[in-house]
Amino acid sequence: MFIVSIGAGKNQIPLINACKELGFSIIGIDKNPKAEGFQYCDIKLIESIYNYHDIYLLLKDQLVFDDIAAVVSRSYGDVIKTVAYLCQQFKLPYCDFNSVENLIDKSQFRTIAQQNNIKMPYGILLHKKDFNTLDRLPFPCVMKPPKGHAKQNVMLIDSYLELRSYMQSAKHDTVLIEEYIEGDEIIVIGFVHNQKFYIYDISDKILNAKPYFVDRMHILPSQYYNLYDRLQKLGQTIADAFTLQATPLLMECIISNDTIYLIEAACEFGGEYLADYAIPARLKNNIFKTFVQAIVTGKVDMPAKSSTAAVVKYIMGRSGTLVSYSIPKDKNVIHAEIFAKSGDTLHYPKNNHQRLGVIITKGKTVEKAIQTADTILEHMHIIIE
Numbered sequence: 135m136f137i138v139s140i141g142a143g144k145n146q147i148p149l150i151n152a153c154k155e156l157g158f159s160i161i162g163i164d165k166n167p168k169a170e171g172f173q174y175c176d177i178k179l180i181e182s183i184y185n186y187h188d189i190y191l192l193l194k195d196q197l198v199f200d201d202i203a204a205v206v207s208r209s210y211g212d213v214i215k216t217v218a219y220l221c222q223q224f225k226l227p228y229c230d231f232n233s234v235e236n237l238i239d240k241s242q243f244r245t246i247a248q249q250n251n252i253k254m255p256y257g258i259l260l261h262k263k264d265f266n267t268l269d270r271l272p273f274p275c276v277m278k279p280p281k282g283h284a285k286q287n288v289m290l291i292d293s294y295l296e297l298r299s300y301m302q303s304a305k306h307d308t309v310l311i312e313e314y315i316e317g318d319e320i321i322v323i324g325f326v327h328n329q330k331f332y333i334y335d336i337s338d339k340i341l342n343a344k345p346y347f348v349d350r351m352h353i354l355p356s357q358y359y360n361l362y363d364r365l366q367k368l369g370q371t372i373a374d375a376f377t378l379q380a381t382p383l384l385m386e387c388i389i390s391n392d393t394i395y396l397i398e399a400a401c402e403f404g405g406e407y408l409a410d411y412a413i414p415a416r417l418k419n420n421i422f423k424t425f426v427q428a429i430v431t432g433k434v435d436m437p438a439k440s441s442t443a444a445v446v447k448y449i450m451g452r453s454g455t456l457v458s459y460s461i462p463k464d465k466n467v468i469h470a471e472i473f474a475k476s477g478d479t480l481h482y483p484k485n486n487h488q489r490l491g492v493i494i495t496k497g498k499t500v501e502k503a504i505q506t507a508d509t510i511l512e513h514m515h516i517i518i519e
């Protein structure tokens with residue numbers, strides 16, 4: 135039996151490997167013939183992950199239709215549409231192709247959420263041309279593109295002046311303006327199987343300085359594990375509202391005065407090294423394998439609870455040129471990486487893609503894991519001139 139992997143890049147490898155470990159042959163799709171994950175695929179199809187109908191035709195040529203057990207992806211955004219289309223064609227459970235846009239577009243998502251009493255920050259969709267008709271806004275507000283990811287162009291604004299300059303530079307015709315919720319942010323990583331939502335793990339998020347919303351650190355286990363039942367219910371409400379059948383599901387929430395505000399939910403495993411490194415180190419289990427096993431065999435093997443801590447600490451960098459650095463080793467370091475090369479020009483990050491590096495550590499306690507990450511950072515001797 136085959137599993138189709140939409141995307142064969144580096145990020146896709148843990149998912150491809152999980153499918154292989156479960157005994158499946160892999161059909162990888164990627165427009166880049168040199169995609170790093172292709173080496174683990176049994177059949178390679180060179181095609182953009184967004185061209186869902188062309189992918190369908192390519193699969194048809196392979197005569198494997200009756201042997202496709204699942205279509206999966208590690209990617210986000212419009213790729214959900216590709217997975218939904220193929221699952222519909224192959225009669226595999228995922229989510230309804232006709233309503234997939236409701237999941238991808240933040241404004242449409244909000245409409246469905248509102249109809250289902252899912253608590254989100256108050257918000258409006260503003261067309262650029264309607265800017266002058268705006269009534270009084272409760273500053274500060276958060277501005278964001280209706281379709282976005284990795285905190286690109288997400289900004290806190292305090293005044294009409296800032297709002298105007300944001301609108302003038304916005305690339306989209308519409309912008310989402312939301313009430314700013316002050317509180318603690320968490321990420322809930324889970325999945326839906328047989329229409330039931332399962333929480334896999336919960337992490338706390340520490341942000342960098344405003345007005346941008348750059349993630350500085352993720353900490354596990356979350357201090358909000360006590361909200362497990364309420365978060366499970368929230369995930370289930372989302373699964374029901376959007377008729378999700380079988381998909382990874384990630385929720386970003388802010389906890390403020392004991393209220394859980396949903397900021398974003400997406401049918402993805404998420405990035406930020408959580409599913410790849412931090413969670414497996416903590417739970418000795420991996421969500422890719424658990425999810426794929428669930429959808430192909432029906433068996434849901436959730437990991438045992440663990441008090442082991444893990445931390446994903448980002449290195450922010452600053453304006454200048456990266457001169458040198460080193461990567462020290464330590465038994466509690468799960469992964470450390472600098473995303474730039476010596477000689478590269480650096481900027482202080484305005485979104486998640488512009489961060490300089492990452493250190494992922496584990497420890498008996500959160501404090502110990504953070505301490506290890508701090509020590510490693512010192513020993514990296516990063517020189518920026």
Ligand SMILES: Nc1ncnc2c1ncn2[C@@H]1O[C@H](COP(=O)(O)OP(=O)(O)O)[C@@H](O)[C@H]1O
Pocket residue numbers: 255276278282283284285286288312313314315316319341347386388397398
């Ligand atoms: N209404 C809000 N109140 C407070 N913080 C917010 C709000 N909306 C977004 N944020 C912050 O901005 C980040 C990015 O917003 P989000 O809508 O998730 O965009 P992206 O798709 O880029 O992740 C969130 O993780 C959160 O830290």
Ligand SMILES: [Mg+2]
Pocket residue numbers: 284285386398
């Ligand atoms: Mg988000």
